[in-house]
Structure formats: C-alpha cells, structure tokens
Amino acid sequence: MTFAPGTFEIVARDGHARAGVLHTAHGAIETPIFMPVGTQASVKALSSADLRALGAPIILGNTYHLSLRPGAERIAALGGLHRFMAWPGAILTDSGGFQVFSLRERRTIDEDGVTFRSHLDGSEQRLTPERAMEIQAHLGSDIAMAFDECPPSDAPVDVVTAAMARTTRWARRCAVAPRAPGQLRFGIVQGGTDVALRRAHLGEIAALPFEGLALGGLGVGEPPEVMHAVVGDIAPAMPADRPRYLMGVGTPEDLRAGIRAGIDMFDCVMPTRNARNGQLFVRAGRLNIANAPYRDDPRPVEEGCPCECCASYSRAYLAHLFHAKELLYYRLATVHNLQHHLDLARRARAAIIAGVAGQATW
C-alpha cells in the first residue's frame, strides 16, 4: 500500500509524544526524526552512501546557499537536487528566510521581499516569497518551507508582532505559489518566546493549506529552558493531523523535550559542526576528542554504537587524526554524531510505541 505524498499517519501516542509516518515523493519517514543538514548539497564530509549507511531517510538543503552557488536553475538543468547529490531519500529545503535575516548589515526588507548582498561575492540578490518557492521547485525538494521573517531572539515585542504579520502575509503567497510535482509545503510559526503570540500566529498559519507546520525562531539564542517551556506549551496546540517541525534544534536535551511535547521533526548543524570541532556525542554526555587521555584510549567512541567510526576505529586513532588535522577525522566524527542523533530519535519512537516515552531511558 502506497500513500500520496503528504499523508501523515500517527501510529502511536504516549502523552503528547507521537510516533508517525510521513509519506513523501522519496520515501516514508518514520517520526520522530532528526534530519542531517546538507547546506550546500552535501552533509559536510559525507557521501550519499554514508547517509544511506546511517539510515537517514531525509536530509536538509538550503535555498539561500544553493541559489547563490551553484544556482537553482543550474541544479534544475542537471536534473534536480536529488540527482545532483545522488541522494535517493527525501529532502527538505528551507526557504532562505533564516539565512537572509541573519545578514543584518547586508539586507533591506520591504513588503514584497528582501534585498541582500551575497556573502560570496557581495552581489545584490533578492528573495521574495514567490522566488523562494520557485527556487525550491527548481531544486525539486520533497518538502518546501514557506518564506518567513525571522526576528532576532532579543527583538522587542513590536518587532516580533510585525514579523508575525509579515510572515502570515508571505505565507499566503507561498501557499499558492507553483511547486514541484509531489512537493509538500510547510508553514512557519513565529512569535518569539511569548506563548500568547505563538498561539495567535499558530492560528493564522494553521488556517492555511500547508501539509505541515514548523516552529521558527527558536533555538536562536534564548536559554534552553525558555525554549523548552515555549515548545512544551505550543507543540500540543499544533494541529494533531499534520507533522510538527522544530527548526534548527538541537541538543539531545532539546530533542527529548521536543519529542515529549509532540514535535515530530528536527534539524540542526550541531552534530555535524560539533563533530568537526572535536565534540562527540555519547549516550552518557559529550566527549572532547582533543583531551590528552584519548591519545592512548583503545576503546571506540561509544561501545556498541553501530557506526563505521565505532565499528572500526579507536578513540586513540580519532584523537591522532584530529591533532594531525587529517580529513578522515571529519568524516568519522560526523558519521558518529549523526548516528547518535538518529539513534536517539529511533529510541524515542520505540519508547513511544512501547508507551514508555516518559521514562528517561531513551
């Protein structure tokens, strides 16, 4: 039995937590899921075979970066992003909103869209809701995100409410823009850390015909306990029949809090970026491979971890590669950290199905 892209089945609930299956044009995604970030058409240091070996069903691509280089039209001419990066699984593309609004000194905003300067060559560029959706249609992603205005975490309330209103107007334009065959569209809920604002904006975005809903503007500098409280309040209020995506999050603790609140999807550069900086995630916490004792440690990073790094190599070897700045280090460390985050989500799903999601064992 196959399902149309966009079909979202919930197979189990435990408290607010849900175990589901999201059907896309490139496969079914068991949720909760952590999505590795492949900003520039590559999850840094990994091949598509590496990602398949990790069992990742979906990865992210980035509209801002890909539209600047190599260019959305070029990728379309080469057969789309899946073919370009030889990735048979699903791809979610963000809309570029978050990146563009991070260029504080280099962009001007108007009602129709944003004009900004490329970080690569300083050239003037423009993104509108329609262009963001057109780029994502060119890329041929399975899930396209609406183009939103993402205010800083310390923005005053009038800035936050103005961004919410603009995001809603832009969301209406995104929701009717052309899309690629089978492509799903997700709306983005803003509102900062104010739960009342979040609820108000959720009402506006949930009223639009998006196949999924995301929380944007969290994990952008506010304390984790603040973010967990906001997610704990707002996630259960999101429509139960659509997937819920917490954007740009996060740590293992963030994933646990989010999943318990009913979030289905996460993405974050943390496991990949921290791997390159020497921080490896293990179930007991974190390990900094630069620390001296690891030079002589014959154990794998994590005993029992099925990843290529732990299956074949010792902490001593990883420490050597790290100190010697050998390219292999970045790949092995990235493989391990992604295995950690993917396995955390898998254990969460099993715990939800078993009705033990409230326990701290996953």
Next chain:
Amino acid sequence: MTFAPGTFEIVARDGHARAGVLHTAHGAIETPIFMPVGTQASVKALSSADLRALGAPIILGNTYHLSLRPGAERIAALGGLHRFMAWPGAILTDSGGFQVFSLRERRTIDEDGVTFRSHLDGSEQRLTPERAMEIQAHLGSDIAMAFDECPPSDAPVDVVTAAMARTTRWARRCAVAPRAPGQLRFGIVQGGTDVALRRAHLGEIAALPFEGLALGGLGVGEPPEVMHAVVGDIAPAMPADRPRYLMGVGTPEDLRAGIRAGIDMFDCVMPTRNARNGQLFVRAGRLNIANAPYRDDPRPVEEGCPCECCASYSRAYLAHLFHAKELLYYRLATVHNLQHHLDLARRARAAIIAGVAGQATW
C-alpha cells in the same frame, strides 16, 4: 597453498616487464602495483573501507611522521599500525631517510645517524639506522625500508658518491637490525642520475640479504626523460628474483616507463595530492575540475570508471563541491585518482600476462 612472507613469484614476463606476486604477512600483492601513500596513518580523506573498495592490497606509512606523531611506541601499545588504522592489507613503511634529508636547514648528519628538528614543535630528534628499523618494527609494517642518505637531484658527484657509501654502511646495519615477525626488509639503491654510479651501488646493496630492492633518489626534480632513461638502464640489471620498487614515482607516464623497464612497485603522493588541488586523472590525460565548463557537465569524471565518484556523481557536482570547498570533494577526487593509478597497474599486469605490454593500450 600459502607462501612465506617474502616469497616473490614471477608469473609472466614480456620484454623487461614482469607480472608477479609478492607474499606478505598481510596478503599477496599482485605486481606491478601502485601503493597509495598514507603518511600519517591515513591515506588522506579515505577510510580503510574506501581503500578496500578500491582493491588496494598495500599502502604506505611514514616512519618520520608517525614517530613524531602519534609516536611509534604509542602505536605499538595500541597493537601496531594495522590495528591502529583498521587496515587488514599490507603496509610498507619508508625509513624516514627521505623526509629527514629534505629538512636541509634543520638537520646535521654524522656517521651514526641524523639529528634534526621536528617540523611540528622544533624539538630535537635523532634517527639512526637502528632506530629507523626499531620504529618500523614497532609499527609492525610488512615491508620495512633501510635508512638511506638521499642527496638532492642537483648534488655534485662527490656528494652523490659519499651518500652511496654511507647508504651502504647504513644498509649493512639495517640488514641485521631486529624486525617484526614476518617483516620484510628492502634495501635502497642511490647514485643519482649517473647510470655507472647506480650500477656500482646496486652491486653493493644487492649483495645484502634484503628481500627486495628499491631505487631511491629518483623523481626528485630531474626531468622525466632523464629519470626514464636511468630506470630503463638500471631496472633490468636489478636481481630478477626480488621485487623492484621505484620510490616516490609517479605520473602515469612514469609508471608506464617503469613497468616496461621491469619495475614491480611504485608509490607517490601525486594522485592523492593532485586530487585535492583539482587535478583528476583520466585515461585520456588530466582534467582540472576548476575549469568553468565542468560546472554544467552531467558526465562522470571518467565514463566506465568503477570508482564511487564516477559511479554516482557528475563533474558538475564535483566542481560545485570543489568551489564550495566541501570536504566530500577531497574524498571523491582522491578515490577517483587512486582508482586511476591502481587500474593502470592492473591493466599493465594483464597486458604483461597477455604478452602485449609493449603496446600503448594500457
């Protein structure tokens, strides 16, 4: 039927060219062979699984680099170099002579050995023939190279002859030094580009109980045609019953000339280093992935090449990764270039067995 390490069978000859099998403690090596260079216990950007997928039966490790970091005694305590880098195939370690003599401003030589400063921290270090062999015994390589004096390519004749004499005295010490179980020892023939000197030194080194003989001090700056002429003269004069190894060489043209002259083994950083700089080897020549047209080229680097890079990815994708400095580029390009060099040696072997080594088709 298994053979003792060091057994060298010649299975076919065609002109001076030979197809053979060298038995080591970590497997049989079909010759002619190109050996990827893993200077710091890693063939740059590749895992041991990558090397197995390439079908590489033997790789290099480097005494100078590994003794400085992570340290030979540390690797021994961790179970040896094979276990350290999770490499089940054979390993040849150079003796450190070439690296130490390249540190022109930072070393002093005496009859017993060489004192030099580490390129990592400036600390004073010492290598002698006995210490070079001890390090290689700690590493547990399958083939250990004698510690030699390698003069520059433009050295005057008296410097070359003095280096030959010292290399012979050091070779006698290396030939009786302790070694790891099953470890083979190869002697190194110096003599610059003067064939008469080469023949004289070959006589001295061939008289010692080495299981193989290498030509050192070639491919160090002299014109390729000069090197090819020297190899063409000296290789056929090397003992026919022992493997012949041309150190640090080279280009596809160098491999062809060497194989036709009767060389069995090669190593060079060229395929791996050039890959990282954007130069990809194809049967028709070389391709610089930085060139603009490749950005839109949907073809693989080389049609029909079985490597992971060519099997899955386009020139356009590689060009994108190269321009974006994505880590995956370095691995894919390295995989391809090593496949090229390994396949060249495989085709040479098949041509020798078929009696068509003189033809230009391999």
